[in-house]
Amino acid sequence: xAAEHFENSRSKVNDFALKLANVNGTGSSSAxxxxxxxxxxxxxxxxxxxxxxxxIQGLPTWYEIRVNRDGHVARAREYxxxxxxxxxxxxxxxxxxxxxxFTMYDSSWPLGRDLIREDVTYLGVPLAExxxxxxxxxxxxxxxxxxxxxxALVAMLGIDMNVIAQLLTEQFAGKDRLRESNQRAxxxxxxxxxxxxxxxxxxxxxxxxxTQGSILIDGNTAAALGCVxxxxxxxxxxxxxxxxxLMDAFAKYCAKFRRDPETGxxxxxxxxxxxxxxAIGMVLGASWAGARAFTSTSGPGISLxxxxxxxxxxxxxxxxxxxxxxxxxxxxxxxxxxxADILVCAYASHGDTKHVLLFxxxxxxxxxxxxxxxxxxxxxxxxxFVLSDLDIGMNDxxxxxxxxxxxxxxxxxxxxxxxELRELEVYHRYEPADAESVAARTLPGVSELGAYFTRxxxxxxxxxxxxxxxxxxxxxxxxxxxxxxxxxxxxAPVVDDHAxxxxxxxxxxxxxxxVLEAVELLxxxxxxxxxxxxxxxxxxxxxxxxxxxxxTIVVVEQNRDGQLRTLLTLETPVPKEKxxxxxAYGGYPLSAEDVVDGVTKIQEA
Amino acid sequence: MPSIVxxxxxxxxxxxxxxxxxxxxxxxxxSTLCAGCGHxxxxxxxxxxxxxxxxxxxxxxxxxxxxxSAKTAAYFARGAHGFNGCHGRMPPIxxxxxxxxxxxxxxxxxxxxxxxxxxxxxLAHLVRRNVRMVYVIENNGVYGLTKGQxxxxxxxxxxxxxxxxxHLQPIDPIxxxxxxxxxxxxxxxxxxxxxxxxxxxxxxxxxxxxxxDVISPCVTFNDHEGSTKSYLFTRQxxxxxxxxxxxxxxxxxxxxxxxxxxxxxxxxxxxxxxFRTVPDGYDPTDRMAVIEHLLSAxxxxxxxxxxxxxxxQSSDLHELGNTTYRPLTQVPYDKLCPGSAALAGVGFR
Numbered sequence: 026x027a028a029e030h031f032e033n034s035r036s037k038v039n040d041f042a043l044k045l046a047n048v049n050g051t052g053s054s055s056a057x058x059x060x061x062x063x064x065x066x067x068x069x070x071x072x073x074x075x076x077x078x079x080x081i082q083g084l085p086t087w088y089e090i091r092v093n094r095d096g097h098v099a100r101a102r103e104y105x106x107x108x109x110x111x112x113x114x115x116x117x118x119x120x121x122x123x124x125x126x127f128t129m130y131d132s133s134w135p136l137g138r139d140l141i142r143e144d145v146t147y148l149g150v151p152l153a154e155x156x157x158x159x160x161x162x163x164x165x166x167x168x169x170x171x172x173x174x175x176x177a178l179v180a181m182l183g184i185d186m187n188v189i190a191q192l193l194t195e196q197f198a199g200k201d202r203l204r205e206s207n208q209r210a211x212x213x214x215x216x217x218x219x220x221x222x223x224x225x226x227x228x229x230x231x232x233x234x235x236t237q238g239s240i241l242i243d244g245n246t247a248a249a250l251g252c253v254x255x256x257x258x259x260x261x262x263x264x265x266x267x268x269x270x271l272m273d274a275f276a277k278y279c280a281k282f283r284r285d286p287e288t289g290x291x292x293x294x295x296x297x298x299x300x301x302x303x304a305i306g307m308v309l310g311a312s313w314a315g316a317r318a319f320t321s322t323s324g325p326g327i328s329l330x331x332x333x334x335x336x337x338x339x340x341x342x343x344x345x346x347x348x349x350x351x352x353x354x355x356x357x358x359x360x361x362x363x364x365a366d367i368l369v370c371a372y373a374s375h376g377d378t379k380h381v382l383l384f385x386x387x388x389x390x391x392x393x394x395x396x397x398x399x400x401x402x403x404x405x406x407x408x409x410f411v412l413s414d415l416d417i418g419m420n421d422x423x424x425x426x427x428x429x430x431x432x433x434x435x436x437x438x439x440x441x442x443x444x445e446l447r448e449l450e451v452y453h454r455y456e457p458a459d460a461e462s463v464a465a466r467t468l469p470g471v472s473e474l475g476a477y478f479t480r481x482x483x484x485x486x487x488x489x490x491x492x493x494x495x496x497x498x499x500x501x502x503x504x505x506x507x508x509x510x511x512x513x514x515x516x517a518p519v520v521d522d523h524a525x526x527x528x529x530x531x532x533x534x535x536x537x538x539x540v541l542e543a544v545e546l547l548x549x550x551x552x553x554x555x556x557x558x559x560x561x562x563x564x565x566x567x568x569x570x571x572x573x574x575x576x577t578i579v580v581v582e583q584n585r586d587g588q589l590r591t592l593l594t595l596e597t598p599v600p601k602e603k604x605x606x607x608x609a610y611g612g613y614p615l616s617a618e619d620v621v622d623g624v625t626k627i628q629e630a
Numbered sequence: 631m632p633s634i635v636x637x638x639x640x641x642x643x644x645x646x647x648x649x650x651x652x653x654x655x656x657x658x659x660x661s662t663l664c665a666g667c668g669h670x671x672x673x674x675x676x677x678x679x680x681x682x683x684x685x686x687x688x689x690x691x692x693x694x695x696x697x698x699s700a701k702t703a704a705y706f707a708r709g710a711h712g713f714n715g716c717h718g719r720m721p722p723i724x725x726x727x728x729x730x731x732x733x734x735x736x737x738x739x740x741x742x743x744x745x746x747x748x749x750x751x752x753l754a755h756l757v758r759r760n761v762r763m764v765y766v767i768e769n770n771g772v773y774g775l776t777k778g779q780x781x782x783x784x785x786x787x788x789x790x791x792x793x794x795x796x797h798l799q800p801i802d803p804i805x806x807x808x809x810x811x812x813x814x815x816x817x818x819x820x821x822x823x824x825x826x827x828x829x830x831x832x833x834x835x836x837x838x839x840x841x842x843d844v845i846s847p848c849v850t851f852n853d854h855e856g857s858t859k860s861y862l863f864t865r866q867x868x869x870x871x872x873x874x875x876x877x878x879x880x881x882x883x884x885x886x887x888x889x890x891x892x893x894x895x896x897x898x899x900x901x902x903x904x905f906r907t908v909p910d911g912y913d914p915t916d917r918m919a920v921i922e923h924l925l926s927a928x929x930x931x932x933x934x935x936x937x938x939x940x941x942x943q944s945s946d947l948h949e950l951g952n953t954t955y956r957p958l959t960q961v962p963y964d965k966l967c968p969g970s971a972a973l974a975g976v977g978f979r
Contacts, residue, residue, distance in 0.1 A: 062978060241979075242977035250976060253968065258730070258958040259726060259958060261726065285954055290953060291952050291953050291954060292954050292961045292966060294948075294951045294953050298722065298755075302752075303719075303721070303751075303752055306715070306719045306721075307723070307726035309715075309723055310727040310730070311727065312730075314730035314734065430970070468711075468731075469688070469691045469711035469731065470731050470733060470957070472688050473686075478703070478711075479714065480712075
């Protein structure tokens with residue numbers, strides 16, 4: 026162990042990144058989770074990002090852990106410690122180690138000479154050998170190799186063994202044999218490390234209390250819970266990465282919370298559709314009939330839903346669509362992240378359409394925005410998209426414990442009941458409209474007096490078929506006014522303009538942590554910037570005011586074409602040339618360095 | 631647009647159903663289809679069956695896709711909500727509506743383009759889910775609104791008006807239904823309302839999906855010599871495989887109809903289906919036997935009509951989903967929201 030690495034050791038305590046390179050399908054994820062959870066339990070801000078392949082077994086998979094005492098846990102681009110357990114990717118992985126960093130590898134086999142870097146310290150642990158001696162059967166040997174590796178890391182990172190023991194006890198409650206073998210494997214790695222290396226490393230954990238009151242949760246689980254709490258009763262979906270776990274979680278929580286204790290019957294119905302066209306059709310049918318209904322999908326599903334989304338818009342039927350974005354176009358990279366469905370959702374379907382979008386930045390917002398989405402869909406009788414992404418949806422985030430206001434009452438919008446219908450001289454579906462350009466709807470099964478014919482064909486304000494320009498336009502123009510009226514009901518943007526800088530950085534969704542960190546890093550380079558995170562579309566007065574108040578706006582987002590920038594130029598009066606883009610769209614979550622580099626380049630130009 | 635308003639004059643002597651409503655109360659807007667269109671006869675039969683059934687009009691939901699058939703949902707039950715969706719997508723929309731409110735009597739009106747081409751996949755999956763609804767295919771072998779292209783139900787050798795023959799194999803919704811587990815399959819002819827009405831009554835009482843394929847000639851594009859979906863051709867080749875009476879739960883079986891040789895099938899809601907005429911060895915509850923009969927009839931060039939297959943035992947969508955008996959739309963919110971206390975155990979701590 027080179028002593029010089031310890032000189033600067035204080036600065037790496039609770040501030041480092043490590044990356045575990047593995048082969049998928051070998052059970053590495055439980056060891057990864059164990060590490061991430063133990064750091065969380067030690068009260069230290071942490072993130073764990075799973076960079077996994079679209080495959081079940083045999084391809085490279087990585088898990089990145091970033092620890093930061095100040096809460097900056099966006100993805101790091103360099104790693105203080107690389108745990109290189111996949112021969113296929115050794116070269117690439119070792120190249121990502123920060124100068125002066127460490128590489129842990131399985132020394133059961135020698136490391137090729139070409140992989141040796143002078144500025145990296147190598148920690149060889151004979152994991153395969155140790156586990157072959159200790160365990161029987163190929164499956165157990167492979168699984169326990171990961172746990173033994175975690176054991177070595179526990180020693181090297183200074184993770185509290187009591188915390189780990191407690192985690193194993195919780196994880197394997199009632200499964201003593203499994204707990205015992207995990208414990209043994211963990212000890213194996215731990216003891217090897219402590220006997221052979223100077224430990225802990227400069228990049229290490231010291232207990233804090235920064236995660237008090239927080240939980241670890243992924244955005245898909247949080248979104249699913251939000252749907253349960255918002256009162257969704259019908260869910261329709263077609264399996265697609267990375268949204269599948271959202272519906273899995275909805276079904277799981279419904280089974281727990283929605284089974285009538287007296288009758289044993291379900292107060293919900295989950296429909297696994299034959300495709301996404303059917304999924305959105307089921308949602309529209311159920312919403313039309315009066316249920317709160319939603320679907321969860323990703324980009325390819327959004328493409329397939331286009332026609333019916335247009336019908337939902339034009340016939341004014343509520344619907345909630347969770348789009349957990351992945352890399353496009355086409356099949357793209359299903360297990361990588363992007364924010365590239367912004368425009369396709371904003372203007373989904375042929376003809377003049379405009380939709381309502383929400384942009385959650387965290388699991389907590391996925392939870393809260395579920396209720397927002399249902400309220401907006403019902404109030405404005407239109408499809409609402411919640412644009413989450415793979416990073417938020419599938420990774421565990423340190424999140425404030427989810428909170429729910431028990432005084433919440435669903436906003437079901439203007440729906441006439443039988444009594445209200447009796448008081449009307451005559452009911453027409455699309456008039457009279459209220460101040461927000463919304464007309465009252467009626468539900469089937471309530472009263473003959475409210476009967477109308479829902480159609481995607483040209484219709485009058487009464488809901489009757491038409492091909493006359495003025496009758497058609499009366500409805501279409503009101504839809505435009507209605508969309509505008511939504512703006513002030515969209516969650517307000519998150520703004521930090523205390524720098525009073527001429528430069529404003531605008532972003533959305535999962536870019537948040539990287540951009541906030543970048544704003545601090547830029548300030549250290551004497552580049553002051555104000556910050557705004559938009560939380561939905563249409564854009565309201567606060568968004569316009571921020572754009573107006575800054576000389577230069579840099580829009581940071583994760584797609585090639587600057588889709589949020591485009592939407593801002595189309596849907597606000599901001600001059601196009603005022604908006605510049607910083608884009609990251611390779612499929613990995615955004616890093617603060619990406620933003621710093623991009624903004625610096627713009628400032629220098 | 632000046633829609634064509636139907637005069638609303640009801641003769642005081644018109645017969646009333648159990649709700650005190652006359653058949654006029656189950657009618658809808660004036661048809662804008664071609665004079666003589668088979669679809670209008672189907673509409674009349676549905677109207678009659680709805681009136682007979684005594685279903686409150688507001689409990690009916692009419693759903694359709696796109697095409698001439700889809701328009702007909704506007705021509706009956708004006709007191710019911712209608713949903714004229716997108717081409718081929720009526721099955722999922724109906725599934726959603728039925729999922730949300732299981733008390734609705736969903737009537738889906740579709741055509742051969744809607745159901746057997748663009749929406750074929752949805753139809754197959756609607757069958758698999760056994761969604762409780764009446765699903766009518768107004769089958770004329772052509773695309774009418776786009777002026778006469780062959781549809782997927784056109785028979786090999788059937789010709790267009792210009793004399794071009796179809797060479798592609800037809801898709802028969804009855805065989806499709808039999809192969810994917812349909813629980814109610816019937817075929818009718820728009821020219822035979824007497825046969826259609828009891829079939830629709832039975833379909834409305836069926837617990838599950840009831841598919842009724844109705845040969846409904848297109849007078850404008852497919853009623854010429856050379857067409858196998860014309861009035862003449864259908865009349866000449868129509869073989870009524872079964873003749874069925876629908877006996878509602880409360881009514882006693884009329885003594886004037888001889889019981890001998892009659893196969894009676896009890897329905898889930900207490901009604902009875904009486905198969906008066908069936909060929910020897912034909913058991914409408916035996917899927918394999920039905921397939922054999924239909925295959926040999928096809929070999930003989932017959933257009934087989936009647937209630938052809940029924941399965942009252944299989945579970946429908948809501949049974950399969952163990953859904954509450956109360957429509958989901960009526961479950962109060964306090965039963966849906968677990969409340970903040972339930973969040974205590976959420977997430978890893």
